[in-house]
Amino acid sequence: KNQVEQSPQSLIILEGKNCTLQCNYTVSPFSNLRWYKQDTGRGPVSLTIMTFSENTKSNGRYTATLDADTKQSSLHITASQLSDSASYICVVSPDSWGKLQFGAGTQVVVTP
């Protein structure tokens, strides 16, 4: 069973609107949580990295939140743009660097 679950699986939003993606994890122990953006046909690109002591981290219009007690994270996209169309992947790192756990991703489509 995947230890990192993302929802929704996909969503369509209008350009300029906001959206929030969810990530629930059961990975333990927990070192840090990452969000990646993956454009079609390309490798993932890191957006944010948060340790267990951080509640929020921003990268431009992307804001990630983390609740280590409930093992939940969210990624909020503000004022979406067409270039935000991509898959967004939640990744949880336990104490062993080689064992990152990847979620299946949320496919976001931004329409004009």
Place this chain on the structure above:
Amino acid sequence: NAGVTQTPKFQVLKTGQSMTLQCAQDMNHEYMSWYRQDPGMGLRLIHYSVGAGITDQGEVPNGYNVSRSTTEDFPLRLLSAAPSQTSVYFCASSYGGRLGYDTQYFGPGTRLTVL
């Protein structure tokens, strides 16, 4: 800097053939890893290396070999290709690895089809 490069971009193999996927980085990163990405699933770790001469298995290592003779290069070898190895393969690197806080940089991927 070229970052992380992978070759080839596309490859078609017949069952039983062997081949090597190339990965190189020019950022002097110690940590390198190989993942496969299949539809509807998250990336899965195949093998990783924490430095030249040191490699270890990930989640799905069967059917794959790796070596790390230099800091820059981390090739992935398919010993006897099987249709189950049809996937997109990504190589990634990062500066360090012990604490796992470093940014990972991914290559563009190799799309492999095994007939």
